[in-house]
Amino acid sequence: MQSETLTLLTILGMALVTYSTRAGGFWLMGLVTPSPRIEAWLKQIPGAVLVAIIAPTILTSSIAETLAAVATILVAIRTKNVLIAMLVGIATVALLRLMIK
Amino acid sequence: MAIQKATNSENEATIGEKMTFTFSGVLLGAKRAIPLALSVCAVGVAFGVLSRQARLSVIDALLMSGLVYAGASQFVALSLWTAIPFPVIAIILTTFIVNMRHMLMGASLRPWYAKLSPWKVYTTVFFMVDESWALTMSDFAKGGRDAGFLLGSGFTLYLAWVSSTLIGRTAGAWIQNPAQWGLDFAFTAVFAALLVGMWKGKSNLLPWVVAAVVAVAAAHWLPGKWYILLGGIAGSAVGAFTDAK
Numbered sequence: 001m002q003s004e005t006l007t008l009l010t011i012l013g014m015a016l017v018t019y020s021t022r023a024g025g026f027w028l029m030g031l032v033t034p035s036p037r038i039e040a041w042l043k044q045i046p047g048a049v050l051v052a053i054i055a056p057t058i059l060t061s062s063i064a065e066t067l068a069a070v071a072t073i074l075v076a077i078r079t080k081n082v083l084i085a086m087l088v089g090i091a092t093v094a095l096l097r098l099m100i101k
Numbered sequence: 102m103a104i105q106k107a108t109n110s111e112n113e114a115t116i117g118e119k120m121t122f123t124f125s126g127v128l129l130g131a132k133r134a135i136p137l138a139l140s141v142c143a144v145g146v147a148f149g150v151l152s153r154q155a156r157l158s159v160i161d162a163l164l165m166s167g168l169v170y171a172g173a174s175q176f177v178a179l180s181l182w183t184a185i186p187f188p189v190i191a192i193i194l195t196t197f198i199v200n201m202r203h204m205l206m207g208a209s210l211r212p213w214y215a216k217l218s219p220w221k222v223y224t225t226v227f228f229m230v231d232e233s234w235a236l237t238m239s240d241f242a243k244g245g246r247d248a249g250f251l252l253g254s255g256f257t258l259y260l261a262w263v264s265s266t267l268i269g270r271t272a273g274a275w276i277q278n279p280a281q282w283g284l285d286f287a288f289t290a291v292f293a294a295l296l297v298g299m300w301k302g303k304s305n306l307l308p309w310v311v312a313a314v315v316a317v318a319a320a321h322w323l324p325g326k327w328y329i330l331l332g333g334i335a336g337s338a339v340g341a342f343t344d345a346k
Contacts, residue, residue, distance in 0.1 A: 015168035025207025044340025052332025056320035089290025094283030
């Protein structure tokens with residue numbers, strides 16, 4: 001087993017590189033001259049990143065996740081309420097997993 | 102949450118001028134993050150339980166959650182923790198790679214946070230996680246202009262993460278599998294619901310389809326979290342070319 005000092009240094013190293021990723025993107029964009037193309041790119045980042053986060057779960061895990069995502073999106077469109085949509089999504093996935101088993 | 106469209110006349114050059122950073126903005130963000138804090142707790146407890154199995158001390162588990170505060174990378178680190186000899190470089194390098202997606206999120210903050218004092222910005226980003234960033238971007242898309250929102254939502258989730266790590270590390274044996282209750286789906290559900298509010302019409306269609314296809318392919322062929330970074334870059338890059346006037 002490793003020494004306590006080494007453990008601490010490893011955690012500090014992890015903290016440092018993680019903070020550099022949080023601060024780095026903002027800092028780097030300050031060095032770039034804004035252009036319409038860059039503005040369009042920045043505007044598209046949030047949607048594209050969120051789609052990338054959820055697509056594998058929704059499309060490739062099981063029918064429960066796919067249907068629960070459809071239910072979540074329909075409720076979100078209808079109610080415009082993220083909290084209600086989240087609760088419906090969680091309930092749907094829990095129920096479908098019980099039924100599929 | 103009320104949906105209000107931002108005025109179209111705003112562009113990146115002027116948007117920074119309109120941003121404020123107030124305590125009520127911090128509070129609003131904190132309030133909006135409370136439902137998500139529950140799911141963060143479920144994951145934090147799981148991390149606490151595993152940290153014990155990886156033989157981290159209580160203090161080390163708390164330090165990791167408090168200083169790194171990035172769930173996915175912490176789980177990956179635990180999986181390497183018991184290797185002999187202790188793989189310091191591998192752990193730090195993997196942490197960096199898993200968290201590279203933060204750079205994309207930070208870049209997207211630039212137009213909104215450019216005019217704020219660096220002190221505020223670089224403190225706020227310490228607390229930025231996927232969930233608080235997504236809530237904030239959704240709030241800005243609906244017309245919110247208070248930069249404190251990101252700090253408030255991030256800090257709420259930070260408290261949830263660190264306290265649930267402690268609970269899992271010390272009392273974890275009693276807690277059952279969160280997947281049984283569908284809690285693991287909470288993040289997916291929130292992100293799907295937030296996407297509905299971000300839909301601005303046909304200009305999003307191609308970038309989102311590309312992001313989904315690339316993410317699914319990358320999740321299949323590559324380890325870890327590369328799929329988020331690659332899908333996000335591919336989708337937004339397509340948007341940059343189809344959107345720019």
